[in-house]
Amino acid sequence: MEDPSREEAAMLLVQELAGDVPERYVIQVEDRPRAGAPVAPIPVIDLGLLSRQHTAEGVEELARLRSALESWGTFLVTNHGVEPSVMDAMWSAARDFFQRPIQEKKKYADLDEIKHYDDYHEGYGTKQVKSPQQTSLEWSDRLLLQVEPQDQRKLHLWPQSLRDILLEFSVQQQCGLLTNGLLPAMATLLGLRKDYFTGLLRGGRNTTFARINYYPMCQRPDLVCGVKPHSDATLISVLMVDENVDGLQILIDDIWYHVPTASSKGHPHALLVLVGDVVEIISNGVFKSPVHRAMTNAQKERMSVVMFYGPDLDKEIGPAEELTDDSRPARYKKVKGVDYLPAQYEHASRGERALDTLRI
Numbered sequence: 001m002e003d004p005s006r007e008e009a010a011m012l013l014v015q016e017l018a019g020d021v022p023e024r025y026v027i028q029v030e031d032r033p034r035a036g037a038p039v040a041p042i043p044v045i046d047l048g049l050l051s052r053q054h055t056a057e058g059v060e061e062l063a064r065l066r067s068a069l070e071s072w073g074t075f076l077v078t079n080h081g082v083e084p085s086v087m088d089a090m091w092s093a094a095r096d097f098f099q100r101p102i103q104e105k106k107k108y109a110d111l112d113e114i115k116h117y118d119d120y121h122e123g124y125g126t127k128q129v130k131s132p133q134q135t136s137l138e139w140s141d142r143l144l145l146q147v148e149p150q151d152q153r154k155l156h157l158w159p160q161s162l163r164d165i166l167l168e169f170s171v172q173q174q175c176g177l178l179t180n181g182l183l184p185a186m187a188t189l190l191g192l193r194k195d196y197f198t199g200l201l202r203g204g205r206n207t208t209f210a211r212i213n214y215y216p217m218c219q220r221p222d223l224v225c226g227v228k229p230h231s232d233a234t235l236i237s238v239l240m241v242d243e244n245v246d247g248l249q250i251l252i253d254d255i256w257y258h259v260p261t262a263s264s265k266g267h268p269h270a271l272l273v274l275v276g277d278v279v280e281i282i283s284n285g286v287f288k289s290p291v292h293r294a295m296t297n298a299q300k301e302r303m304s305v306v307m308f309y310g311p312d313l314d315k316e317i318g319p320a321e322e323l324t325d326d327s328r329p330a331r332y333k334k335v336k337g338v339d340y341l342p343a344q345y346e347h348a349s350r351g352e353r354a355l356d357t358l359r360i
């Protein structure tokens with residue numbers, strides 16, 4: 001039987017709300033943002049230097065990367081191989097889409113899937129709402145598209161204006177930032193084969209999702225959350241966030257820190273990297289997948305373009321054998337993405353962390 005409430009709920013667009021914040025969006029008192037969050041001291045890593053390990057600068061940069069991976073799990077990267085013109089075109093296409101009238105955007109909502117899926121649906125809309133009574137809803141609309149594997153693309157949900165640029169943006173990130181830059185350095189730092197992580201993004205069944213998040217202005221940003229606390233279920237997430245509006249925060253030792261924008265660090269075309277749960281698991285907890293959330297703003301809307309890169313969903317992931325022995329027992333259970341992804345959605349919708357369920 002059809003469940004109209006679920007369908008309606010998934011299309012409860014935040015952009016259509018005006019005036020006071022409805023009760024269903026108000027988060028618990030203990031989860032509300034406090035004024036004056038400190039700024040996270042995240043580094044800017046020059047990926048160009050990482051391949052120059054015979055130089056003092058290269059060695060120093062690798063040490064800075066290690067420190068970021070072991071502490072905050074997030075950093076900005078420059079010299080990442082994504083052309084500034086491609087970044088700008090991706091941003092414009094994303095912004096132009098969200099500036100279209102709502103009726104126009106709704107053409108990219110996957111109403112059939114919304115009826116069948118419990119966990120997530122692609123296309124335009126809001127995060128799946130499980131019941132008409134659900135509270136603490138997130139103050140954001142989004143466009144979610146699966147990019148890889150290629151045969152999983154639902155191209156009817158891809159606005160024409162975004163198609164070519166999204167593919168180019170993703171290919172340049174994979175070739176430059178990930179394969180030729182960051183991932184071999186991360187494997188080296190752990191003492192793993194250089195192609196350990198890049199191998200997980202090859203073979204044609206690796207998964208890439210793109211999510212464009214849109215956070216409408218909110219009269220009471222102190223009462224709502226744009227995206228609730230979670231860590232990403234990915235190998236790596238790469239973010240291009242609004243230059244002019246803060247919103248992303250990360251949790252370290254029970255304190256929420258603002259993540260500075262690339263522009264505020266003097267590198268407008270830097271990209272932001274968040275280590276994902278898959279890396280935390282494989283590294284047996286040495287590298288950290290940070291808990292983060294997105295807050296809203298009373299004066300300005302905000303956007304982010306997030307690329308989620310992960311392995312084949314049928315591949316079992318666990319701590320690397322090279323990194324575990326009697327003195328370093330495995331700290332996480334093995335899991336397949338196909339089981340972990342729904343669990344991550346479920347936990348994230350409650351502002352909790354699925355990774356905690358895998359700890360041994």
Ligand SMILES: O=C(O)CCC(=O)C(=O)O
Nearest residue numbers: 213227241248294304306
């Ligand atoms: O909008 C942001 O800055 C972060 C969004 C996010 O964490 C996500 O989409 O997983």
Ligand SMILES: [Fe+2]
Nearest residue numbers: 230231232292
């Ligand atoms: Fe995230």
